[in-house]
Amino acid sequence: MSANAQRLHIAYGSESGNAQTLAQRLAQQPLWQGQVDPAIELNALSLAAWQPGGLLVIISSSFGDGEPPANAAFFLAQVQQSDDLTGLRYALFGLGDTGYPQFCGFTKQLDAALQARGAQAVIPRVDADTDYEDFFTQWTAGLEQLWLGHGDVAAHMLLRVEAYGEDKAFAAPIIARQCLSTLAPGGDATDCAAHHIRLDVRGSGMAWRAGDTLHVLAKNGRPLLDAIAQWLGQPQAVAALEAKELRLISKAVLRGVASATGHAGLKDLLKFSQRKQLEQYLYGADILDVLQDFASPEQVRLDDLLQWLSPRLPRAYSIASPASSDYLDLCIRAVHHQRNGRQRHGMATHWLLHTQEPVQVYCRSNPGFHLPKDPQAPLVLIGTGTGIAPLLGLLREMQMKEQRRKVCLIFGEKTSSHDFLYRDELLALQASGAIEHLWTAFSRDGGAKYYVQHAMADHGQELRDYLERNAHVYICGNKAHLEKAVAHAFNDLYVLATSDGESGCSAADESCEMGDCWTSLQAQARIHLELY
Ligand SMILES: Cc1cc2nc3c(=O)[nH]c(=O)nc-3n(C[C@H](O)[C@H](O)[C@H](O)COP(=O)(O)O)c2cc1C
Numbered sequence: 001m002s003a004n005a006q007r008l009h010i011a012y013g014s015e016s017g018n019a020q021t022l023a024q025r026l027a028q029q030p031l032w033q034g035q036v037d038p039a040i041e042l043n044a045l046s047l048a049a050w051q052p053g054g055l056l057v058i059i060s061s062s063f064g065d066g067e068p069p070a071n072a073a074f075f076l077a078q079v080q081q082s083d084d085l086t087g088l089r090y091a092l093f094g095l096g097d098t099g100y101p102q103f104c105g106f107t108k109q110l111d112a113a114l115q116a117r118g119a120q121a122v123i124p125r126v127d128a129d130t131d132y133e134d135f136f137t138q139w140t141a142g143l144e145q146l147w148l149g150h151g152d153v154a155a156h157m158l159l160r161v162e163a164y165g166e167d168k169a170f171a172a173p174i175i176a177r178q179c180l181s182t183l184a185p186g187g188d189a190t191d192c193a194a195h196h197i198r199l200d201v202r203g204s205g206m207a208w209r210a211g212d213t214l215h216v217l218a219k220n221g222r223p224l225l226d227a228i229a230q231w232l233g234q235p236q237a238v239a240a241l242e243a244k245e246l247r248l249i250s251k252a253v254l255r256g257v258a259s260a261t262g263h264a265g266l267k268d269l270l271k272f273s274q275r276k277q278l279e280q281y282l283y284g285a286d287i288l289d290v291l292q293d294f295a296s297p298e299q300v301r302l303d304d305l306l307q308w309l310s311p312r313l314p315r316a317y318s319i320a321s322p323a324s325s326d327y328l329d330l331c332i333r334a335v336h337h338q339r340n341g342r343q344r345h346g347m348a349t350h351w352l353l354h355t356q357e358p359v360q361v362y363c364r365s366n367p368g369f370h371l372p373k374d375p376q377a378p379l380v381l382i383g384t385g386t387g388i389a390p391l392l393g394l395l396r397e398m399q400m401k402e403q404r405r406k407v408c409l410i411f412g413e414k415t416s417s418h419d420f421l422y423r424d425e426l427l428a429l430q431a432s433g434a435i436e437h438l439w440t441a442f443s444r445d446g447g448a449k450y451y452v453q454h455a456m457a458d459h460g461q462e463l464r465d466y467l468e469r470n471a472h473v474y475i476c477g478n479k480a481h482l483e484k485a486v487a488h489a490f491n492d493l494y495v496l497a498t499s500d501g502e503s504g505c506s507a508a509d510e511s512c513e514m515g516d517c518w519t520s521l522q523a524q525a526r527i528h529l530e531l532y
Pocket residue numbers: 013014015016017018019020060061062063064065066067069095096097098100101102103104105130
């Protein structure tokens with residue numbers, strides 16, 4: 001192509017500068033120097049003055065509700081007013097965010113409008129998510145191939161993130177279930193506390209990064225549906241309630257039941273002053289508990305119940321896999337308890353552990369738990385139980401990107417013999433140097449209780465070294481205790497160091513003004529929390 005003196009015209013639509021930066025970077029590629037003009041805003045491009053033989057390269061974001069950025073809206077109008085654009089050859093790179101319902105809405109609309117008028121896409125349109133660097137690199141390489149006359153590579157390049165969500169989930173088969181806990185001699189699979197689950201998402205175009213969450217739309221278990229139908233005396237309730245949320249009971253449901261029954265105890269429980277008692281009551285309760293405890297079947301109509309209950313809610317799990325791979329790993333804990341004579345288990349967890357059907361899933365971004373931008377920044381990873389999952393995701397993503405950071409991992413669980421989750425993989429990462437320090441805190445290994453905060457205190461000097469080198473701290477685990485315990489342990493690192501007569505910190509490190517190390521780390525956005 002270069003031999004026949006083609007020209008490349010690069011135009012962008014950009015609100016906050018991302019597309020503009022990419023367009024400018026593209027214009028600077030050495031391959032087409034002398035045959036490219038500086039990148040311009042899309043609105044400055046005149047289709048009436050278009051010279052045949054050029055290649056139009058458009059990089060644009062979408063804004064508002066899938067609309068053009070302000071500096072691109074006029075170009076779309078020009079396209080829409082054109083009758084025939086045959087002979088116009090273009091490549092279109094869309095930037096968007098799958099968090100918006102109209103993902104890449106503008107660039108999809110522009111692509112359709114250009115094609116409808118006979119323009120020819122030399123590379124299929126790109127739909128890129130916020131993490132667009134990889135796509136941009138591949139797309140640029142495709143353009144270069146095209147420029148050199150190897151159009152085939154580019155013509156078959158499909159760089160598209162699919163925007164999945166609650167209304168459009170991906171059906172992912174489960175291809176592995178594995179017990180992560182070492183079972184006691186004679187123990188069976190029901191004693192297994194933590195499980196590794198692998199989902200096959202090949203071909204889905206699903207995008208995520210380590211630290212993101214997977215949302216699972218689980219089905220309600222048949223025993224619960226049957227029991228509610230039996231209580232109501234209405235067999236049709238099974239099908240009617242299938243898509244309803246039967247476990248996470250909102251106040252709106254309780255108000256509905258209270259108004260239908262006039263139950264004084266339930267009305268009391270709904271008072272603001274009773275909010276602690278209400279929280280306790282609802283912990284582990286399902287709608288059948290509420291009906292049995294506060295209503296009789298003749299007081300509740302199925303139609304009313306359907307109105308009170310919300311659609312079933314997705315359950316979120318931390319992803320343990322690196323960015324957008326073929327398989328998506330989870331680490332989940334099986335929870336069981338008895339209440340009102342019925343055996344209970346976590347709805348989605350039970351579904352993931354037992355279903356033979358593909359599971360409806362979609363990813364959601366969790367930017368607060370992504371790897372730090374600075375590729376040198378060391379990491380302090382602290383996780384308890386299944387809280388290891390996103391930390392493992394970060395470690396695996398670093399491996400994939402060949403990032404060498406200093407990493408220390410503190411893992412807490414009950415016993416070393418049963419609960420050292422992902423033991424072999426973690427030890428292998430340590431042996432390879434990907435983890436510099438691996439400290440475990442097994443609380444029930446005998447003697448005094450030993451938790452992650454104790455491991456932190458025992459390795460204070462190493463931790464202070466990490467913090468002074470601007471380490472980022474990632475914490476995942478139990479909402480009730482972990483954050484507080486770890487925050488105290490960080491503060492103590494400096495209090496103790498100072499009382500020992502060591503400064504424990506360099507003058508350059510603000511985090512070392514650490515009467516309050518924790519607050520200081522938070523203010524510097526170096527604490528990343530994922531608590532549940
Ligand atoms: C207020 C706002 C609205 C947005 N609306 C959409 C949208 O409807 N569809 C989409 O795919 N992305 C949407 N985005 C994401 C942007 O397209 C994305 O951040 C892009 O990288 C911005 O590129 P730019 O800096 O070149 O404008 C929106 C972002 C913001 C801040």
